[in-house]
Amino acid sequence: MGERLALSGNEAAAYAMKQINPDVVAAYPITPQTEMMHAFAQYVADGEVDTEMVNVESEHSAMSACIGSAASGARTMTATSANGFALMWEVVYIAASSRLPICMALVNRALSGPINIHCDHSDSMGGRDAGWIQLYCENAQEVYDLFALSPKIAEHPDVQLPVMVCYDGFIISHTVEMVDSLTDAQVQKFIGPYQPRINLLDYKNPFTFGPLDFHDYYFEHKRQQVESMEHAHKVIPQVFAEYEKLSIRKYSFFEGYQLEDAEIVLLVLGSTAGTAKVAVDELRSQGKKVGLLKLTVFRPFPVKELQEALSGRRAVAVLDRCASFGSFGGPVFSELRSALFGLSDAPLIRGYIYGLGGRDMGIALIRQAAEETLETAKKGQPTEEIGYLGVRE
């Protein structure tokens, strides 16, 4: 029987990491990830894990060390945020294209500049084309669960991709919540012993890792990566189902809240989903048929599942905690619109940007988005106006 613990998001991630007991962790501190690595470093210092902890000089080195480690038969994990993620950007692509099952906690923080240490999704969204699986957490419980199960997705023989488990900086990372954990033995049994696909230390079976491609093979290697995400799309629900048997907690590509008969749907990632649930309850009490779709899996983007869930709705409001300058709306808005385009009963879609740099997203702003979207639904006319919730004009 696992324990019921009071943990912050960072502590929950560190605790899951401790139970996974990875072979190697190479990391560099950055607010708001720092406390997660502090907590894990304490486990290392206290001898509670067997992990070789490598304190590198930058995030670029952190991911590089992780790649060397993962390619050498070691179960490898790390964590970062914002500009730390940006600093490791070139190596992040290499981790994915080398098909290394590295699991990383990405504590969502705004990309500079100006320098901002607070929450938004610009970091992970900025890396959405890198080829990593991306999972988003609503609260500390989800951080624990999704981080604990991430190696099982990453290491699956059909997947072999790195996974980033994203959770909101400060809002989730530093807020203490109740977390139901599994036992060490349960986690160990669930993820199983590490079975590396490749191992540079296996000198009896030498191979070349990280070679050069010319124009005659690069495209084929990239096509393989595209396929890997298709495989991930099949494997993720399987892993979630297995985890549900163990934990009783159910995960899927997204969670619906009051979604079944909703005419207006709010689509949100991360901690804002929690606030949105309260907003939905308030709107429902006024007889408005509003529901919430909280996206858990952003990469691979669950096109079919979203098409099924949102067909026939009157309107969807996509709330992006990230602006994509020069693009029409935020990243999730763009991708959802693309996924629903051409469907015979596609809903009207409104895009909103909110919460940049940790700007608070309260119930009132969510209700504003819902009311505007209700108006759009009533008029039955699409709008190209992107809303900015909470910015001073």
Next chain:
Amino acid sequence: MKPRGWKELPIGGIIPEAGNAEEYETGSWRTYKPIFDQEKCIHCLLCWVFCPDSSIIVKDGKVVGIDYDHCKGCGICAHECPPKASAITMKLESECLAEEKGNK
């Protein structure tokens, strides 16, 4: 070898055959060709030490020739060969090819 499709390649860009760079013949890249004069050679092996492409052929401690399938013609061997020996000189590959053609 027929170029392979994406389904046939090992994933992650791995090359599973060790040392298969040997199959890639870079000799065709040459602009200048090192010409080796065995009589002048003092077998100091400096050319072998410095050759970046492992293209100096050594047998029983003596330089016997150059692997022209892999030599890229960088000229380091000619540069390192001691002046008193000067056993290697660089000649334009195009001239060498023309000569060979003429000899046929």
